[in-house]
Amino acid sequence: MALDHIISSFQDKTILITGSTGYLAKIFVEKILRVQPEVKKLFLLIRASDLNSAKNRLHDEILQKELFKVLREKHGTGFDSFVGEKIFPVVGDLRHQSLGIKDLDIRNKLWREVDMIINAAAATSFDERYDVALKINTLGAFHVIDFAKKCERRMEVLLHVSTAYVSGNEPGLIMEKPIKLGETLIPNTHLDIDFKLKLVESELEKARNEGADEKTQRLAMKMLGLKRARLHGWPNTYTFTKAMGEMLMGHLREEVPVVIMRPSIIASTFSDPFPGWIEGARTFDSLIVNFAKGKVNYFLAKPNVIMDVIPGDMVVNAMIVAMATHRSESSLHIYHVTSSTWNPINYDLIADTSHRYFSRNPCCDERGRPIVVKKVLLLTSMTQFRWHMTFLYYLPLQILKLVNKVLLQKFRLQYNKLNTNYNYVMHLAELYEPYVCFKGWFDDLNAGKLRSMVSPRSNLAFDTQIIDWDDYFMTIHIPGLVKYVLK
Template sequence: MVLGSALSFLEDRAILVTGATGFLAKIFVEKILRLQPNVKTLFLLLRAEDTMAAVQRFNTEVLGKDLFKVVMEKYGEKWDGLISDRVNVVAGDITCENLGVKDSSLLDRLWREVDVVVNMAATTDFDDRYDVSLKINTMGPKHVLDFARKCQNLRVLLHVSTAYVCGEKQGLILESPYKMGETLNGTCGLDIDREKRIINETLKMLRAENSSQESITLAMKDIGIRRAKAYGWPNTYVFTKAMGEMLLGELRDNVPLVIIRPTIITSTYKEPFPGWVEGVRTIDSLAVAYGKGKITCFLGDPKTIVDVVCFLQLMYFLRPLKCFPLMFLERQKKYPHFSFWKVILCG
């Protein structure tokens, strides 16, 4: 079984997961704890001032979710011991060098022990502030790559991107890596350092004018959309994710790198129980509205293929692979396609 081989690959591994309080990371951590308790260590990176604050966030924003009820019931009295033995919460920030880890002894331990790095940290707001998106979605992956390069026993760096870095192209879209400076509309001049300067100069000007925080936020959102559309991307999110891929491809050297580009990620499929989702995003809003009876009619072609992926399928990408120097895993290649009507019925 493909999932079984993925989980066996993680046995006795020390895994660093970024974005540990995010939707994807929570399901990933639950799956490992429930099905692969023989993982060596799960190092979970959370944004926090110190370890105590990070642990508090972990207990509240991760373990406190209904998602973990099944695995808690499975281990019963052994649950606390499993968490104590297998999980190590790390205070940090991917927008900083060394992922913001300040404890030198902890850094040495991470570089010595970690052999799998999974980067799930991202801001997924389509129109987030450009400065925020660039720090997290573009420069964040570079900092994760720099960190992974220092891991003495690194087996793989897995970076979660998005299928929509392709923009709004139609027809057959190849899963090919981005070259540095490549744009969707062919416009020349995309330079990440220049984008950073544009942000810094704009912020400097706004602050010199004593602009309000609200005005600065609106300006940063506006400039992000404008810069994205100038090079052919529809929004700030996919633009900054694409630039993050560019940096990874350009700077990876001999780091074993896998980039996955999932489409619309929906709820859990069967395990630990069907339908767990956090927040309402993209297609979720349609399913929720239909389920509550607020949408009784929706115009569309019932044969239309809905390009969604449940989280279980993402686990397949952690199979014991002989990683190519840079690998893009094809989305939806071996999975069943669902028509719009079937999604509505399942919802």
């Protein structure tokens, strides 16, 4: 498929996008407006109290981002009028039926006009509240496919953004295959999604009847999510609820052409619209950020374990090529947008580049003094990590407990800080352990066929073999973190 044919696939098309204030959706919106200015309309579903609030979120959380500077420069003083003709905020919430769009005129307009849908909405915290994750990642997928089937025009394609880690902790080669309804990762077990939805409502009602405050309810929901995920073989609430979302997409789609995109760990942009743009600390980035601040000099990671990373702009390029390829096919296609098969990297590279970068370009503390970073210590197992935490936090905590009341009062602040840090670090380690000890890698035969349709050097490329990872982290990703996250 020629590059101009891919781009022309979006000419005069109307696209509905959920999760529009999120990282990937922003990159998609910017990209499609830049490469195909003749796209007809982009309807962005935005959670807001009213249309004015939605317009404010569109302005503040999307269009004002530096990501759009290239598009702004391209259109100059005509930028506002250009995006005003192309982008339309829609007040809604995919947690509800009909995507929570209460305005009947707008809802009917979308059903009449929409050609394509991108579902990029997600609750991505590994330990998100179970009720929240179910409503967004699972029930949200159901509401999106239901909305697509009601469109009067024949839906050309619905692209659903999932995650490569719906596979759980499977070792070895992980295939691009759909997840069947009710399938679990534990042999001889079955998953009933309706039961899961009823269970969470029952547990919430029980907590309220017992007078539990909001903090207690939140903790109970987080623990319930992790418990139910691990019961069926998934390591956390995020991947569990995303897997159930995929099940519903595949089972209920009927004749709707569906593309499920499974990226791995999404990082900063590689080149387009410019290198290094990122929003928020994404998974391993929290380690890099805390290392830069001098808060940690140790990572829980096995040096030789593959870490699968994919730049955000490459994910969006894959989305665009897949949508153009599978328009009106009435089929389901799964794509791993990953790097572990053809250009893998290890966790020791993250440790090494972090140390080298911040040794040469130290951050400063609140007094303006450079923060000196030490070489990263890699703790290769939870047993080793727990021993390290024992000497770093637990033993000092016990010593503080043993002092008399006067001294305990004096050291209360230090005690509370140590205790909070200890619990936080241990919780993070338990959440991330499945990934830093991950023994799988992702087959991308399907994605490879898409990659072959575009030149590795084109502005729609997503071939990670062109990436020198050491250079990427040293000159693109970590500087992007410093600029956009550490600021």
